[in-house]
Amino acid sequence: MVDEQDIAELLRERGHRVTRPRRAVWDVLRRAGGHLTAEEIAERVHGDQPGVNLASVYRSLALFSELSLARESRLGDAEASRWELAHPDEHFHLVCQRCGDVDHHVGTVVAEVREHLRRGHGFLTDDIELTVTGTCADCIAATGA
Amino acid sequence: MVDEQDIAELLRERGHRVTRPRRAVWDVLRRAGGHLTAEEIAERVHGDQPGVNLASVYRSLALFSELSLARESRLGDAEASRWELAHPDEHFHLVCQRCGDVDHHVGTVVAEVREHLRRGHGFLTDDIELTVTGTCADCIAATGA
DNA sequence: GTGGCTGCAAACATTTTGCATAACT
DNA sequence: AGTTATGCAAAATGTTTGCAGCCAC
Numbered sequence: 138m139v140d141e142q143d144i145a146e147l148l149r150e151r152g153h154r155v156t157r158p159r160r161a162v163w164d165v166l167r168r169a170g171g172h173l174t175a176e177e178i179a180e181r182v183h184g185d186q187p188g189v190n191l192a193s194v195y196r197s198l199a200l201f202s203e204l205s206l207a208r209e210s211r212l213g214d215a216e217a218s219r220w221e222l223a224h225p226d227e228h229f230h231l232v233c234q235r236c237g238d239v240d241h242h243v244g245t246v247v248a249e250v251r252e253h254l255r256r257g258h259g260f261l262t263d264d265i266e267l268t269v270t271g272t273c274a275d276c277i278a279a280t281g282a
Numbered sequence: 283m284v285d286e287q288d289i290a291e292l293l294r295e296r297g298h299r300v301t302r303p304r305r306a307v308w309d310v311l312r313r314a315g316g317h318l319t320a321e322e323i324a325e326r327v328h329g330d331q332p333g334v335n336l337a338s339v340y341r342s343l344a345l346f347s348e349l350s351l352a353r354e355s356r357l358g359d360a361e362a363s364r365w366e367l368a369h370p371d372e373h374f375h376l377v378c379q380r381c382g383d384v385d386h387h388v389g390t391v392v393a394e395v396r397e398h399l400r401r402g403h404g405f406l407t408d409d410i411e412l413t414v415t416g417t418c419a420d421c422i423a424a425t426g427a
Numbered sequence: 428g429t430g431g432c433t434g435c436a437a438a439c440a441t442t443t444t445g446c447a448t449a450a451c452t
Numbered sequence: 453a454g455t456t457a458t459g460c461a462a463a464a465t466g467t468t469t470g471c472a473g474c475c476a477c
Contacts, residue, residue, distance in 0.1 A: 154476050156432060175467080190434045195467065211356045213411075216442090217466060231405060242403075246395055250414065253391070259419030260376060266358075266413045269395065274404030299451050299456060320442080335459050340442065361467095362441060 144206075151204060158193040159200070161186045166207060171221030172239050178220065212239060213270045229267035235276035242269075289351075296349060303338040304345070306331045311352060316366030317384050323365065357384060358415045374412035380421035387414075 144163045145155045153159075161182040165173070169181070179194045198220055201207035209218045213232045219239075227247035231240040247265050254260040289308045290300045298304075306327040310318070314326070324339045343365055346352035354363045358377045372392035376385040392410050399405040 149477095154431060156476070158433070188434080192435080192468080193433060196432080199468095213409075214354075231399070231403075233405075234408060242399075244398075246398070250391055250412075253389075254376070254387075254414065254416075258376075258387075259422060260378075260414070261417040261422060262414055263379060263416040264358075264414070266411075266415075267395075268411045269399065269405070269407055269409070270411075271399075271408040272406040277404060277406060294452090301451070301457060303458070333459080337443080337460080338458060341457080344443095 147204065147206065153200065153204075157186055158182070158189045159197045161189055162194055162197040163201070163206075166201075166220065166222050169221075171241070172212070172219045173221075174217040174219055176217065210266060210268070212268055227265070229265075229269065231273070232268060232270045233273035233276055234270055235272050235280070238273060238275075240273070292349065292351065298345065298349075302331055303327070303334045304342045306334055307339055307342040308346070308351075311346075311365065311367050314366075316386070317357070317364045318366075319362040319364055321362065355411060355413070357413055372410070374410075374414065376418070377413060377415045378418035378421055379415055380417050380425070383418060383420075385418070 144160060148155050148159065162178055164185075165178050165181045169178075173181075175191065175194050175198060178198070179189070179191045182189050182194065198207060198209070202209055206223055207220055208223050209220055210230065212219055212230055213234075224241070226243050228241045228243040229247060231242050232238075233240075247267060250265060250267075251262040254262055289305060293300050293304065307323055309330075310323050310326045314323075318326075320336065320339050320343060323343070324334070324336045327334050327339060343352060343354070347354055351368055352365055353368050354365055355375065357364055357375055358379075369386070371388050373386045373388040374392060376387050377383075378385075392412065395410060395412075396407040399407055
């Protein structure tokens with residue numbers, strides 16, 4: 138994970154300005170650890186910085202995404218996109234339909250798919266989006282089945 | 283794949299009426315083999331049935347989805363959802379960024395993930411959405427890299 | 428000082444909904 | 453005949469954009 142104070146540097150390095158909205162959005166993403174909609178991010182940003190507009194949140198997220206600092210995903214049947222900081226290791230999302238919990242699952246699966254496609258099919262993978270919907274162990278235990 | 287004349291039966295069996303929009307949407311999905319947006323479906327439906335409204339296309343798709351006859355997916359970065367008939371075997375989508383082609387990849391990967399999650403984590407998978415973006419073999423050959 | 432970035436409001440694209448009418452069963 | 457589904461138009465939702473002014477450099 139990219140460290141806190143790096144954001145200013147990361148932006149400047151690539152010729153982008155370090156602004157209030159960008160810093161605030163970055164902060165929220167770091168604190169939350171992921172899976173927020175743009176609207177949720179805006180809400181939290183407003184705790185510190187009430188003046189920041191939703192459009193700027195979207196623009197910050199788009200920039201972070203372009204710089205590979207954040208990642209957008211469409212979890213399950215959800216209406217809005219959700220955002221998280223770019224994770225160095227490949228992972229996928231486990232969405233529990235019962236409790237709504239979204240888990241990060243880190244493992245070899247994603248890497249295996251990538252390898253399989255390259256070797257077996259000559260397909261050069263750029264990005265893998267894997268979202269699994271179902272019922273988590275806790276909820277199965279709770280409802281007894 | 284579900285057979286053509288079945289749609290009337292499938293609907294009636296479950297207490298739904300067999301209507302012009304539903305038949306037309308079903309027909310388009312069958313003929314296309316998948317990956318159409320609601321708008322594209324509406325366009326093609328209009329070839330045969332100009333009177334069918336876009337809202338009815340959406341309502342038909344929602345019904346088919348509920349009956350597990352069709353599946354919605356958000357491919358890659360795309361704006362609109364795309365639809366295809368429910369496929370009996372588990373597959374995932376390979377989207378080429380270069381030529382835009384969307385390939386169905388049938389294999390054991392999806393089943394393996396399901397098994398892995400059940401055994402290793404007690405997670406009962408309901409649905410797996412796997413979308414891989416990258417460059418296909420043809421495009422690599424064409425551009426020489 | 429200058430150009431990139433912001434806030435605001437308005438536009439956009441996709442999908443959903445209320446309601447009177449049409450049409451399946 | 454009864455009631456489900458439709459067409460139409462309008463609303464809702466999520467996201468993007470044009471533009472005048474502001475602020476990081």
